[in-house]
Amino acid sequence: MLHTVNKSSFERNSLKSCINTIDDTSVILLIEDGVISATKNINSSMIANLANQGRVYALQGDVEARGVSSKLVDNIKLVDYTGFVDLVVEHGTSVSWV
Amino acid sequence: MKISIQINEGPYQHQASDTAYQFAKAAIERGHEIFRVFFYHDGVNNASRFTIPPQDDRNIVNQWAELGIKNANGEPELVVCVAAALRRGILDESEAIKNGIDCNNIHPAFRISGLGQLIEAGIQSDRLVVFGD
Numbered sequence: 001m002l003h004t005v006n007k008s009s010f011e012r013n014s015l016k017s018c019i020n021t022i023d024d025t026s027v028i029l030l031i032e033d034g035v036i037s038a039t040k041n042i043n044s045s046m047i048a049n050l051a052n053q054g055r056v057y058a059l060q061g062d063v064e065a066r067g068v069s070s071k072l073v074d075n076i077k078l079v080d081y082t083g084f085v086d087l088v089v090e091h092g093t094s095v096s097w098v
Numbered sequence: 099m100k101i102s103i104q105i106n107e108g109p110y111q112h113q114a115s116d117t118a119y120q121f122a123k124a125a126i127e128r129g130h131e132i133f134r135v136f137f138y139h140d141g142v143n144n145a146s147r148f149t150i151p152p153q154d155d156r157n158i159v160n161q162w163a164e165l166g167i168k169n170a171n172g173e174p175e176l177v178v179c180v181a182a183a184l185r186r187g188i189l190d191e192s193e194a195i196k197n198g199i200d201c202n203n204i205h206p207a208f209r210i211s212g213l214g215q216l217i218e219a220g221i222q223s224d225r226l227v228v229f230g231d
Contacts, residue, residue, distance in 0.1 A: 004227075006113075032113045061120075081124035088225050089099055089130070096228040098106070 001026045002091035006098060008036035009043040014097040019046060029079070029087055030058040038063065039071040051075040059084060100133045101125050102219035106230035108143030109158035110151070115144050118229040119161055132167050134175040134219040137208070139230075142183040145176065147205035163207035176208040177215045 003022055009015045015037050018028060028050065030038045037047060038058040050056050051073050060078040063069055072078075079087065088094050103122060107114035122132050137144050149159045167175045178188060187203070190210045194202040204210060220226045 006117075006230075031117060059117075081120045082128055084121055085101075085125045085128050085130065088101065088125075088227055092225075094225060094227050096230060098228070098230040 002029060002087050002094040003027070004029045004031055004094065004096050005034040005037065006030075006032040006096070008033045009046065010036065010041075016046065018095075018097045019050065027055045027057065027087065027091060029084065030056070030062075030076075031084075032059075032062055033066075035059060035062045035066060035068065038073055038076045039068045040073055044073050047076075048073055057083070057087060099130045099225065100223040101130050101225045101227065102133045102223040103135045104216060104219075104226065104228045104230075105135065105137050105141040105144060106139045106228070108140040109149065111140075112231050114229040114231060115141070115158055115162075116156075118227075119158065119165075121227065121229075122165060122167075126165065132165070132175070133223045134177055134215065135162070135167060136216045136219055137176070137178045137182075138213075138216065139179075139182055140186070142178045142186055142188045145178045145183070145188055145205055145208040146203050148203045159205055163205055166207070174207050174209045177219075178204065178208055178210045179216070180210050180212055183210055 003018050005015045007014050035058045047056050057077045057079050060080050103118050105118050109115045169175050189202045190204045191202045
């Protein structure tokens with residue numbers, strides 16, 4: 001499954017709830033303010049492990065719009081909107097954590 | 099692949115409609131079919147043809163309209179939830195007449211219908227992607 005998270009971990013608990021819920025085959029796509037969670041910060045241990053497994057993506061346009069391209073956690077994969085579409089196609093059901 | 103989209107937030111206040119639009123555009127360019135876009139809750143405000151943004155800003159309503167998402171019968175598949183729309187003053191001609199209001203404001207690329215259209219989109223499509231706040 002594909003899980004999209006659109007809020008920063010400093011604003012809501014949706015990323016934490018998502019990580020606590022998903023199975024081993026699921027991937028996470030951080031979009032909109034969710035890309036703040038893709039940066040190195042005091043909460044980034046939450047996603048570091050999943051990122052190392054290659055299971056965390058971030059929407060490039062939203063990363064650039066927020067000026068955080070140089071602060072990303074290691075092994076986060078950047079995708080454009082076409083990449084977003086491909087993730088939806090590839091991973092079956094998509095869940096939006098809003 | 100058949101993809102449907104649900105949008106729960108209005109234009110300009112939230113990023114949801116912008117993200118959904120970019121997603122829909124990319125999906126079409128990738129050769130997928132957008133079966134239906136369902137506008138729910140404040141998302142119904144994306145359907146107002148009275149929307150006039152400043153000249154140097156994007157017109158989100160027209161952007162959606164220009165994607166030309168229609169079914170085989172040529173009817174728009176940008177579908178607005180009727181209960182959510184009437185509450186927020188989004189009306190088509192028949193709802194305006196029925197409720198004694200002298201004008202309507204739905205953009206012709208959209209149509210008003212019921213929640214059953216969302217369920218049907220979920221059943222008929224390979225994927226349903228939700229954009230909200």
